[in-house]
Amino acid sequence: MTEFDLIKKPWERLLELVEAGDSTQLLDFLNSINPMDTALAISRLRMEEQGRLFSMLNPVDAAEVIEDISDTQAADLIEELSPEQAAAILGELDSDHVADLLGELDDEDAQAIIDEMDPEEAEEARQFLEYPADTAGGLMISEYLDYLADQKIHDVHVDLQANRQEYVDYHVQYLYVTDQEGRLCGVLRMHDLLFLNHASLLQQVMISTPLKVTVDATLEDLRNFFEEHDLFGVPVVDADNRLVGVVLPEAVEEARRKRSVHQFLGFSGIVGGEEFRSMPLLQRSGRRLSWLSLNIVLNIIAASVIALYQDTLSAVIALAVFLPMVSDMSGCSGNQAVAVSMRELSLGLVRPNELARVLAKEAGIGLLNGLVLGLMLGAAAWFWKGNPFLGLVVGGALALNTFVAVSFGGLIPLALKRMKLDPALVSSPLLTTVTDMCGFFFVLSFASLMLERL
Amino acid sequence: MTEFDLIKKPWERLLELVEAGDSTQLLDFLNSINPMDTALAISRLRMEEQGRLFSMLNPVDAAEVIEDISDTQAADLIEELSPEQAAAILGELDSDHVADLLGELDDEDAQAIIDEMDPEEAEEARQFLEYPADTAGGLMISEYLDYLADQKIHDVHVDLQANRQEYVDYHVQYLYVTDQEGRLCGVLRMHDLLFLNHASLLQQVMISTPLKVTVDATLEDLRNFFEEHDLFGVPVVDADNRLVGVVLPEAVEEARRKRSVHQFLGFSGIVGGEEFRSMPLLQRSGRRLSWLSLNIVLNIIAASVIALYQDTLSAVIALAVFLPMVSDMSGCSGNQAVAVSMRELSLGLVRPNELARVLAKEAGIGLLNGLVLGLMLGAAAWFWKGNPFLGLVVGGALALNTFVAVSFGGLIPLALKRMKLDPALVSSPLLTTVTDMCGFFFVLSFASLMLERL
Numbered sequence: 001m002t003e004f005d006l007i008k009k010p011w012e013r014l015l016e017l018v019e020a021g022d023s024t025q026l027l028d029f030l031n032s033i034n035p036m037d038t039a040l041a042i043s044r045l046r047m048e049e050q051g052r053l054f055s056m057l058n059p060v061d062a063a064e065v066i067e068d069i070s071d072t073q074a075a076d077l078i079e080e081l082s083p084e085q086a087a088a089i090l091g092e093l094d095s096d097h098v099a100d101l102l103g104e105l106d107d108e109d110a111q112a113i114i115d116e117m118d119p120e121e122a123e124e125a126r127q128f129l130e131y132p133a134d135t136a137g138g139l140m141i142s143e144y145l146d147y148l149a150d151q152k153i154h155d156v157h158v159d160l161q162a163n164r165q166e167y168v169d170y171h172v173q174y175l176y177v178t179d180q181e182g183r184l185c186g187v188l189r190m191h192d193l194l195f196l197n198h199a200s201l202l203q204q205v206m207i208s209t210p211l212k213v214t215v216d217a218t219l220e221d222l223r224n225f226f227e228e229h230d231l232f233g234v235p236v237v238d239a240d241n242r243l244v245g246v247v248l249p250e251a252v253e254e255a256r257r258k259r260s261v262h263q264f265l266g267f268s269g270i271v272g273g274e275e276f277r278s279m280p281l282l283q284r285s286g287r288r289l290s291w292l293s294l295n296i297v298l299n300i301i302a303a304s305v306i307a308l309y310q311d312t313l314s315a316v317i318a319l320a321v322f323l324p325m326v327s328d329m330s331g332c333s334g335n336q337a338v339a340v341s342m343r344e345l346s347l348g349l350v351r352p353n354e355l356a357r358v359l360a361k362e363a364g365i366g367l368l369n370g371l372v373l374g375l376m377l378g379a380a381a382w383f384w385k386g387n388p389f390l391g392l393v394v395g396g397a398l399a400l401n402t403f404v405a406v407s408f409g410g411l412i413p414l415a416l417k418r419m420k421l422d423p424a425l426v427s428s429p430l431l432t433t434v435t436d437m438c439g440f441f442f443v444l445s446f447a448s449l450m451l452e453r454l
Numbered sequence: 455m456t457e458f459d460l461i462k463k464p465w466e467r468l469l470e471l472v473e474a475g476d477s478t479q480l481l482d483f484l485n486s487i488n489p490m491d492t493a494l495a496i497s498r499l500r501m502e503e504q505g506r507l508f509s510m511l512n513p514v515d516a517a518e519v520i521e522d523i524s525d526t527q528a529a530d531l532i533e534e535l536s537p538e539q540a541a542a543i544l545g546e547l548d549s550d551h552v553a554d555l556l557g558e559l560d561d562e563d564a565q566a567i568i569d570e571m572d573p574e575e576a577e578e579a580r581q582f583l584e585y586p587a588d589t590a591g592g593l594m595i596s597e598y599l600d601y602l603a604d605q606k607i608h609d610v611h612v613d614l615q616a617n618r619q620e621y622v623d624y625h626v627q628y629l630y631v632t633d634q635e636g637r638l639c640g641v642l643r644m645h646d647l648l649f650l651n652h653a654s655l656l657q658q659v660m661i662s663t664p665l666k667v668t669v670d671a672t673l674e675d676l677r678n679f680f681e682e683h684d685l686f687g688v689p690v691v692d693a694d695n696r697l698v699g700v701v702l703p704e705a706v707e708e709a710r711r712k713r714s715v716h717q718f719l720g721f722s723g724i725v726g727g728e729e730f731r732s733m734p735l736l737q738r739s740g741r742r743l744s745w746l747s748l749n750i751v752l753n754i755i756a757a758s759v760i761a762l763y764q765d766t767l768s769a770v771i772a773l774a775v776f777l778p779m780v781s782d783m784s785g786c787s788g789n790q791a792v793a794v795s796m797r798e799l800s801l802g803l804v805r806p807n808e809l810a811r812v813l814a815k816e817a818g819i820g821l822l823n824g825l826v827l828g829l830m831l832g833a834a835a836w837f838w839k840g841n842p843f844l845g846l847v848v849g850g851a852l853a854l855n856t857f858v859a860v861s862f863g864g865l866i867p868l869a870l871k872r873m874k875l876d877p878a879l880v881s882s883p884l885l886t887t888v889t890d891m892c893g894f895f896f897v898l899s900f901a902s903l904m905l906e907r908l
Contacts, residue, residue, distance in 0.1 A: 035681040036674065036802040043803045068681060070801065161649070173627070194647060195615070220490065227489040227522060250704055257711035261797065264718040268793030269786055275794050276803065277815040285822045288790050292823065295786050296830055299779045306775045307838075313774050320767050320774040321760045324890065325753045327778055332723055332749050336742050339722030340729050343715065347524065348490040349497050349730065361731040368739045369746065376750055384761075436778065 010037045011044035018049055023056045030061070035068035042069055042077075043278040050278075051080035054089070063092030066101075072274040075104030078113070087116035090125075095142040096251070099128035103138075134255055136222060136236045137215035140245030144233075146176040149185055149203040153196050160193075173232035176243055177206045184235055184243040186210055212237050215244060219259070220348060222252045263342065266424030269295075295429050302327075302436035309444035316454045318385055319447055322394045325377065327432075327439040330401040333369060334409030334431045337362050341413040342423050352417040358410045366406030374399030389453040397442035405435040464491045465498035472503055477510045484515070489522035496523055496531075497732040504732075505534035508543070517546030520555075526728040529558035532567070541570035544579075549596040550705070553582035557592075588709055590676060590690045591669035594699030598687075600630040603639055603657040607650045614647075627686035630697055631660045638689055638697040640664055666691050669698060673713070674802060676706045717796060720878030723749075749883050756781075756890035763898035770908045772839055773901055776848045779831065781886075781893040784855040787823060788863030788885045791816050795867040796877050806871040812864045820860030828853030843907040851896035859889040 010033050017026040030038060042050060042065070054062050054077060066074045066089060078086045078101060090098045090113065102110040102125060110129070114122045124142060131137025145167065147156055156175060160167065175193075177186035186206030196205050212235045213225060225234055226249045236245040265274065269291040275284055306313070306323065313319055341358060344350040350358060378395020382388050409431050413423035416430075447454060464487050471480045484492060496504060496519070508516050508531060520528045520543060532540045532555060544552045544567065556564040556579060564583070568576045578596060585591025599621065601610055610629060614621065629647075631640035640660030650659050666689045667679060679688055680703045690699040719728065723745040729738055760767070760777065767773055795812060798804040804812060832849020836842050863885050867877035870884075901908060 034678050036678050039801070040803055157648070190645065194611070224488050224490050250707055253704055253707040253711060257707060257714060260711060260714045260718060264714060264721065265793050265797060267718065268721070269790045270793055275797075277794065277798065277812070281818050281822070285819045288787070288819065289823055289826055291790075292783065292786060292827060293830070296779075296783055296827060299782055300831075300834055303775045303779050306778075307772075310771050310774075314768065314771045317764050317768045317771075318761075320764075320777065321757045323774065324760075324778040324781055324894075325750075325757050327782075328753055328886065328890070329746065329750055332746055333742070336723045336745075339719050339724055340731065343719060343729075344731065347493070349494055358731070364735050365739045365742065368735070369743055372743055373746060373750060376747070377754075380754055432782065436782070440778075 011041040014041040014053070015045060015049065018045065018053045018056065021056065026053070026056055027061055030065060038065060038068040039070065039073065043073060043276055045278070047076065047080055047278075047280065050077050054081055055085065059085075059088040059092050062089045066093065067097070070276075071100050071104055073276060073278070075101055076276075076279065079105065079109055083109075083112040083116045086113045091117060091121055095124055095128060096138075096140060098125050099131075099138065100133070102129055103133055131215060134219040134259070135215065136213045136217040136234075136247050137245070139219075139222070139251045139255055140215075140236045140247045141251070142245050143170050144176060144235075144246040145170065145174075146178050146243060147202055149177050149179055149201070149206070151202050152198065153193065153200050153202070153205065154198040156193065156202070157198065174235075174246075175202075176210070176235050176246075177202045178243050182242045184210060184212060184237050184241055187235065210235060213247065214239070219252065219255055222247060223256065226252055259346070263346070263424040266422060267339075267342075267428060269425075269428075271425065291425070291429075295432075298429050298433040299436070302433050302440065305437050305440040306444065309440075309448065312444050312448045312451060315451060316390075316447055318381075318390065319393075319443060322377070322381065322397075323440055323443055326394070326398050326401055326443055327436040329373060329377070329398060330405035330435040330439050331432050333366070333373070333402045334405030334435050335428065337365070337406045337409030338412055338423075338427045338431060341410050342427070345413055345417060345423070350414065352414045355411055355414055358414060359407055362410035363403070363407050366403040369406065370399040370402030373402055387454065389450050393446040393450065393454070394443065397439065397446055401435060401439045401442050404438050405431065408434055465495040468495040468507070469499060469503065472499070472507045472510065475510065480507070480510055481515055484519060492519060492522040493524065493527065497527060497730055499732070501530065501534055501732075501734065504531050508535055509539065513539075513542040513546050516543045520547065521551070524730075525554050525558055527730060527732070529555055530730075530733065533559065533563060537563075537566040537570045540567045545571060545575055549578055549582060550592075550594060552579050553585075553592065554587070556583055557587055585669060588673040588713070589669065590667045590671040590688075590701050591699070593673075593676070593705045593709055594669075594690045594701045595705070596699050597624050598630060598689075598700040599624065599628075600632050600697060601656055603631050603633055603655070603660070605656050606652065607647065607654050607656070607659065608652040610647065610656070611652065628689075628700075629656075630664070630689050630700075631656045632697050636696045638664060638666060638691050638695055641689065664689060667701065668693070673706065673709055676701060677710065680706055713800070717800070717878040720876060721793075721796075721882060723879075723882070725879065745879070745883075749886075752883050752887040753890070756887050756894065759891050759894040760898065763894075763902065766898050766902045766905060769905060770844075770901055772835075772844065773847075773897060776831070776835065776851075777894055777897055780848070780852045780855055780897055781890040783827060783831070783852060784859035784889040784893050785886050787820070787827070787856045788859030788889050789882065791819070791860045791863035792867055792877075792881045792885060795864050796881070799867055799871060799877070804868065806868045809865055809868055812868060813861055816860050816864035817857070820857035823860065824853040824856030827856055841908065843904055847900040847904065847908065848897065851893065851900055855889060855893040855896050858892050859885065862888055 013029060017029055045053065057065065090101065114125055117125060173190050175188045175190065176184060179185050186203065186208045187210035188206050211229060213221065215236055215238055233246045233248045235243055236247055238244050269288065271287050271291045275287065374395040377398045378391040381394040382391030412427045412430055416423045416426055467483060471483055499507065511519065544555065568579055571579060627644050629642040629644065630638060631642065633639050640657065640662045641664035642660050665683060667675065669690055669692055687700045687702045689697055690701055692698050725741050725745045729741065828849040831852045832845035835848040836845030866881045866884055870877045870880055
């Protein structure tokens with residue numbers, strides 16, 4: 001690498017190396033930069049360049065790169081490869097990571113790749129894909145240590161030493177003990193091996209009432225479990241108590257973080273919960289439009305309220321200045337309530353059926369903030385036109401609409417959750433439609449009532 | 455507990471027990487419900503009831519309850535207690551948890567509590583408080599195992615067995631080796647103890663080039679570290695290479711999750727990044743108002759554009775219907791770009807100085823989505839009034855304003871980040887102001903230009 005290369009940005013160098021087609025230099029370069037720079041540099045390549053990059057690496061090295069980048073980025077990339085290439089790379093990854101990636105692909109693409117995997121891995125992948133992502137089944141790993149109840153501590157020591165190379169990457173801090181049918185019957189901490197007699201049988205020294213979860217345990221159940229038990233992992237069993245995997249607390253934290261990221265992006269109208277600027281323009285544009293198109297229809301419905309009051313509006317044209325303000329401000333107040341409800345829902349501090357409680361808690365704020373904001377805007381209107389009645393109309397409408405927006409905003413996420421809809425994606429358009437319609441209606445109908453004084 | 459009690463909601467039972475004042479029954483009840491229910495039940499009590507609850511528990515039990523609830527909830531609660539009570543409870547928590555909680559309090563309250571803590575703990579708490587929250591110093595724990603380089607493996611075994619009770623809760627999977635001055639000189643995996651000769655000195659068998667981070671390592675540095683190294687923890691050293699703590703990967707994931715939650719809430723106008731409905735009404739109302747008041751001022755500025763065009767508006771009153779639609783829709787499009795930029799910033803996929811790159815990536819989408827949305831709204835306007843020129847004005851304004859909103863929305867988070875402002879809290883009001891002003895201006899100025907045809 002010349003000095004000139006060093007001052008280049010990593011992605012410029014990466015692009016050069018991909019274009020030059022020299023695998024050895026490419027690999028040296030990737031090994032020399034840190035994972036965040038790898039992710040950054042790859043995100044700067046066009047999809048076909050990314051495909052080219054991966055066909056230059058052998059599966060082991062490609063898998064290492066995959067581990068550095070986000071699942072969405074990786075899934076996009078895998079779609080560019082042939083199923084054979086993809087299967088070879090996935091063969092080098094952890095079982096739960098494989099499932100995560102396959103889960104991001106279309107069913108058809110995923111199936112084509114699974115067909116190319118070796119039969120045992122394919123079977124495992126198929127099994128993992130059956131579990132919903134945010135359950136113990138979807139979050140567990142299959143890399144753990146299990147022994148039979150009638151094995152000796154000595155056998156374990158021998159196995160550990162013999163397979164040290166393989167086990168060294170295992171994240172699991174426990175030995176699980178099963179019977180001949182694979183049913184979980186005990187657990188031992190790795191450390192306990194330091195203190196135990198080599199001649200003992202596992203069943204004599206194991207903790208024989210192991211804590212466990214079932215494959216269908218939800219993210220909330222798992223979070224609860226790890227809040228209650230400060231452990232390095234929990235064994236996952238199927239309906240017949242057979243040990244099928246282990247969930248690590250990091251996996252639970254990561255799933256919770258991802259959920260909150262998806263919530264944030266969904267709330268801002270990013271359908272599907274993820275978008276990178278390395279995605280093709282048409283794909284990004286189309287996904288954003290799908291949400292915006294719904295919005296424009298809702299907006300037309302809301303604005304039609306204004307059309308009903310064109311006479312009032314022609315009589316007092318100043319009202320047109322306040323219409324967007326009242327609807328915007330109420331939207332903001334309502335969104336605050338939406339956000340608090342979504343947060344409390346995901347923390348389990350409120351249940352979807354507690355509409356009355358949330359209403360009681362939000363109505364007070366809606367009233368108070370409505371009064372304050374109504375006074376501010378009413379005063380501004382009065383001051384501007386020198387007409388106290390204009391202030392009354394505008395301020396009164398904002399006060400009332402804030403009350404509606406905050407109360408309704410607090411309730412929407414709960415109601416959507418009960419209807420099994422995603423509050424992140426739907427709350428905001430729904431709220432805006434209601435607050436716009438009500439806001440326009442309050443301003444214009446109040447104005448109609450005291451038209452001769454305006 | 456009678457059968458009747460069993461069908462009560464946990465918080466009703468909790469309130470009863472607090473009112474009855476029977477500590478033993480209270481403790482039994484708290485031990486019988488899971489952490490999420492504890493958090494839920496406590497959030498339903500008024501602040502003074504929460505204070506009463508905690509004064510009924512001894513510090514050890516109170517600390518266990520504190521571990522079940524969120525830091526914000528816990529901090530609110532601690533403010534209700536006397537500094538002596540609070541200090542006694544904090545004495546039972548992990549060092550990093552103490553620092554997190556003290557960090558949530560006012561400086562004055564935190565100082566009062568530290569003054570009541572035992573001198574050694576107080577010193578440690580003071581030290582932890584000095585480190586910014588999202589750095590290695592703020593995330594590390596002080597519960598780890600360290601030995602001197604000239605100790606024998608045998609000494610370690612003896613110490614482990616002697617202090618098993620204390621160490622059992624330690625989350626750290628490594629032994630750190632220091633010299634007499636406390637400088638980090640090596641590391642050993644706990645498991646290695648299983649394979650090593652008891653007579654060896656630590657310095658003979660340790661890994662003598664341990665991976666480490668400095669106290670000022672950022673959350674991004676730490677995330678990078680754990681992406682690159684699949685370890686259970688990383689030792690933290692000060693400027694003199696003295697070992698001061700250990701950061702666990704869970705702590706990094708948790709900090710990232712919290713940041714994304716704060717981002718979501720801040721983005722929705724929840725100042726301070728957290729609100730629970732158990733907080734007093736006036737506090738919740740005031741915090742929401744602080745953000746809304748800024749918004750109302752910005753809204754007035756934006757709407758003043760409409761006031762400049764009252765003549766145009768009186769001439770074509772139908773325009774009043776489209777003003778809120780154009781500004782709303784552009785705001786939505788812009789927010790999508792804001793969210794993607796915030797996400798890419800926090801993943802390190804874009805740097806704050808890459809304005810040109812983001813502009814290039816967003817302008818295309820702005821153009822494309824602007825055209826589609828403009829055509830939709832323009833057609834609706836034409837269809838409604840039977841006037842193609844109204845469609846041209848409205849559609850053209852939305853197309854152009856979408857382009858502005860998307861381009862500007864993509865840039866705002868980067869620009870705010872460069873100015874060391876919080877993109878989550880400021881992006882949306884700033885975006886809305888600009889898209890409102892431009893939207894009103896485009897609609898009304900285009901209309902003025904072809905006034906005789908409308």
